[in-house]
Amino acid sequence: MNGKNLFNFGPVLGYYFRKNDPNRKSNFNLKTMHFINKLSLAMFLICLVVMFVRYILPAFTR
Template sequence: MKGLFDFTEVATYFFRKKDANRKTNFNLRAMHSINKISILMFLAAMIYFAIKHW
């Protein structure tokens, strides 16, 4: 049950450093940007629903 509420991977996804040895291209940067936006929208919706139903 503890593993279900472990959000460390989500938190570190936003604050990790870029690897200098890895090449990046536009598609990879766009994918990560969309992922970050979708995670933020999901968390905002969960907060909204939690506040609305309390």
Template sequence: MEKEADTVEPKKKLSFREFFQLGEVGGYFFRKKDPNRPSNINLKMMHGVNKISIIIFLLGVMFIIIKRFLL
């Protein structure tokens, strides 16, 4: 038990490029259709609403950044 507590790994500092990677978000929007994944109307609607909310959120963040730094 004591050895586990002593072997704490130091946190790796993320670079600017690593901090803003959109790999998971890009994979969510542009992945291939999986034939083994179950498909029903509720699941399709849920993912559609999630995609819309992500897009609106990113547009809002871009608007705030543009308004703050350019206007």
């Protein structure tokens, strides 16, 4: 693993902003599962930002 691939956010952004595949069938359960996955990932990322602002930034500003 090198540092260049460590900050490659292409797959994450591709997960959020991909187009629907017209050849794939979709049902309510699948849509709900993907919505919950996206919501939980977004909440986790927001939590990381909040924790960074609350705990890490004050340590550098002292």
